[in-house]
Amino acid sequence: MFGRHQMNDFDLSDLDLDELKKLHKETAAAIQNYETRRRQEALAAAEAAAKSAGYSLKDLVGMSAGKPTKSINPPKYRNPDDQDQTWSGRGRQPQWVKDALAANKSLDDLLIAR
Structure with missing residues (x-):
């Protein structure tokens, strides 16, 4: 026992x-x-x-089937005034998105063409 x-x-x-x-x-x-x-x-x-x-x-350690442990979200929106500025649509809105919305633009106006 x-x-x-x-x-x-x-x-x-x-x-x-x-x-x-x-x-x-x-x-x-x-x-x-x-x-x-x-x-x-x-x-x-x-x-x-x-x-x-x-x-x-x-x-x-930290690997999962050879895939990165952190997923990367591709950009969904682009600043029409500065093409280098993008946003995935997740998290806090960048200032350029807030400014565009305040100027009566919609998020659809900022969408990246796919």
Whole structure:
């Protein structure tokens, strides 16, 4: 029942509060040590798998099927007065969009032809 180690048979009700607290503390520490060892073993296995494929684990962290982790939104609107200024239509409106809307233009007037 207890893996490689045999646990002595004893009745927990025979222990006083201090003994129970000590047992609890030692058990919690043993669980933490076990989880740490398992994480280290998993990390070593992942590093070995990455190395066998010709990569370091650091090279692979954050990658998702070879795709960039951040999606790039193409521009949807362009400033008719300055063709270098574009906006994807997401997030805060640039000042040139606010100025165009204030001048009675619509967002349709600023659309990039597709």
